[in-house]
Every structure is written in structure tokens, then in C-alpha cells.
Amino acid sequence: MTILGIETSCDETSAAVIRDGKLMSNVTAAQLFHKKYGGVVPELASRAHQRLIVPVVDEALSNSGIRKDQLDAVAAVYGPGLIGSILVGLSFGKSMALGLGIPFVGVNHMEAHILSNLIDSPKPSFPFVNLTVSGGHTQLVLVRKPFDYELLGETKDDAAGEAFDKVAKMLGLAYPGGPEVDKLAAKGNSKFVEFPRSYLDEDSFEFSFSGLKTSVLYYLRRIEYDKSKNNGDSALVANICASFQAAVVDVLIQKLVRAAKKFQTRDIAIAGGVAANSELRRRLKAVAGENNLSLFIPKFEYCTDNGAMIAMVGYLKMLGGVASDLELTAEPNLELC
Ligand code: KG4
Ligand code: ZN
Numbered sequence: 001m002t003i004l005g006i007e008t009s010c011d012e013t014s015a016a017v018i019r020d021g022k023l024m025s026n027v028t029a030a031q032l033f034h035k036k037y038g039g040v041v042p043e044l045a046s047r048a049h050q051r052l053i054v055p056v057v058d059e060a061l062s063n064s065g066i067r068k069d070q071l072d073a074v075a076a077v078y079g080p081g082l083i084g085s086i087l088v089g090l091s092f093g094k095s096m097a098l099g100l101g102i103p104f105v106g107v108n109h110m111e112a113h114i115l116s117n118l119i120d121s122p123k124p125s126f127p128f129v130n131l132t133v134s135g136g137h138t139q140l141v142l143v144r145k146p147f148d149y150e151l152l153g154e155t156k157d158d159a160a161g162e163a164f165d166k167v168a169k170m171l172g173l174a175y176p177g178g179p180e181v182d183k184l185a186a187k188g189n190s191k192f193v194e195f196p197r198s199y200l201d202e203d204s205f206e207f208s209f210s211g212l213k214t215s216v217l218y219y220l221r222r223i224e225y226d227k228s229k230n231n232g233d234s235a236l237v238a239n240i241c242a243s244f245q246a247a248v249v250d251v252l253i254q255k256l257v258r259a260a261k262k263f264q265t266r267d268i269a270i271a272g273g274v275a276a277n278s279e280l281r282r283r284l285k286a287v288a289g290e291n292n293l294s295l296f297i298p299k300f301e302y303c304t305d306n307g308a309m310i311a312m313v314g315y316l317k318m319l320g321g322v323a324s325d326l327e328l329t330a331e332p333n334l335e336l337c
Helices: 032-037 042-064 083-101 111-116 160-171 175-187 210-222 228-232 235-263 278-290 307-321
Strands: 004-007 010-017 022-030 073-079 104-108 126-132 140-146 148-154 267-271 295-296
Touching: 004 042, 004 083, 004 307, 010 042, 010 111, 010 307, 022 042, 022 160, 022 307, 073 083, 073 307, 083 104, 083 160, 104 111, 111 140, 111 267, 111 307, 126 235, 140 228, 140 235, 140 278, 148 160, 160 175, 160 210, 160 235, 175 278, 210 235, 228 235, 235 267, 235 278, 267 278, 278 295
Parallel strands: 004 073, 073 104, 126 267, 267 295
Antiparallel strands: 004 010, 010 022, 126 140, 140 148
């Protein structure tokens, strides 16, 4: 069973080929020009997807050594995400499947992030608890088996990655801010400022990061922070980054581990761009060890948006004989379940 997977839900144009569950290629073109606007500009993202989709798919096929006529199905993301971006990959994927006379499979982007944990080995065993943390989402999910999920909680306001990006902007750091904060925090003192941890109530698996973001803003105002100069004090910036990052990481870890205990899973996993955060990875490894949990984190290239995770969902759906109708349309607000 050979599947081509296409991802274009935000600002990465990516395509991958999976054969019998094994990843044969994964090609991603990141649209770095959004940096100068301080965020993703939807219209420019869809234009770039339009320009990149043919070369990216060609390269994914050529790197895999598999010809178009050897494909059994084409899978493409149909939501959630930016509608203009989704439409490029979705229309391309449906047309390609139609032209080749093979099935088309529409893929939910959030499901793909969860199942990105199945791309490499060793893989988590079912059931496991997964935390997807990206620029657009923070979702804690009990994964009973593929296609059988229980959404335990998600963010009520900002996503974890969005909080990183907004705090970085307040500090005058480059976009996307997550990796910048991560880098600077490594040199800072995480106890320098005691920012609030929003645990909501004890039993809740919901998240909230807007209060933390506002606390950072008030703190910066109080110290009359000048972002155009990064306050000329790199130790101060590093300390603020470390303190903010610790507040986010504490909440993410506390809820993930509590969910694993409540649902008695042995395995836990994280996915999405924020899963690249070095402090989250370091602390989670330690906490997993202390709690007898096995931790799974996809390789960095499968944490950020990628075609491989789309191909993986397409592959599993095709194994179950579940193709999609060609009338499937883009769903920018598609829910996980
Ligand atoms: O999954 P992703 O590539 O795109 C979606 O949002 O779907 O995630 C991007 C997010 C951005 O908010 C970025 O700042 C954050 O992931 N990010 C990080 C790190 N690397 C990327 N956040 C914290 N630490 C990092 N090392
Ligand atoms: Zn994503």
C-alpha cells in the first residue's frame, strides 16, 4: 500500500510518501518570508503553496523512488487551518487522485499530529495520552486506538505556541518566537519572576495561557522594558524567557502526567511545533522516568507541520478501507472528534 500525503494547512508546503507503513520521503518547504510580517499572512501563504505544490510533490516522489502510477491513494489535509492554504493542497490532491484513477483520502490535521508518533520506531502502544502543542492548538487527547479519540481538554484562549510567539514579540524578539525564547531561556534563571500557572481547577484538563501572557505584559510595563533595545540587558531577557517558559512547561507537564494516571496509560506522547522546546523535552523525560511512564516525541521534522503525518493517517485509513468522497471540502474549523 503506497500513499502520497500532502500538507498545506498553514505555512508549510509538504509532501511525503509512505509504503506499507514505512516513510519513503518527506519534503517540506517552509515559507520563511512570513518572518518579516511578524506572523503568517494568509493570502501570501496560499500564493506560496500554489507556487510550491508541484515542485514539492515532484521532489517527494522522486526522493521516494516511487512513480505516480505506483501510488494506491493520495491523502491531503482538509482542516483545520487557513482556508486558502488548505484549498491548494486539497484541490491538488483530489485532482491528482482523479487523474490517476485512485482513491482520495481527506485528513484531519490534528489527528495527523497525534499519529505523527507512529512514523518512527519505537511507537507508543495503545491506549496512550497525547499532548499536541502548536502555534494554533493545545489539545490533550486519550488515544484509544487510531480513529478512536477522547478529547480530554484544550486551550480556552491562546495556544501554547501562540503564547510563546506573543511574549517573544513583547520582548522584541524575532518571529516565530518559540525557538528564540527557548534559546535565550537556556541561559536564564527560571525563578527570576514567579509568573502564574493557570491550572484552572484541579480536575480540569483545559488550558489557558492568556493570563500568563498578560502577567508578562504587566511585568514588562512595570520595569519599563524597551523592546526596541531589548532593554540592553541580555541577562534580564534570558531570565524573563526562562521564567515564562517554566510557567508554560509546568502546566503542560502537570496535565499530561495527571491524564496518564487517571486513564492508566503506560505511554505518553507529545506532538506539534512546541514539542521541539528543549525545556519541555528535558523536564518531561525526567518526570516520565519518575512516574514509570514511557515518553514518545516525534523527530523535529515530524513535530512541525509535515506531509509524513498526513500520509500516515492516509495509510491507516486505506488499510481500514476508508477513502473520502471527492466532494469533500475544506473545513477551516474542523474538530478532532
Ligand atoms: O506545529 P507548528 O509548526 O505549526 C502549527 O502551529 O500548526 O507549530 C509552530 C509553533 C510556533 O508557535 C512556534 O513558536 C512554536 O511552534 N515552536 C516552539 C519551538 N519551536 C517551535 N515553541 C517553543 N520552543 C521551541 N523550541
Ligand atoms: Zn500543525
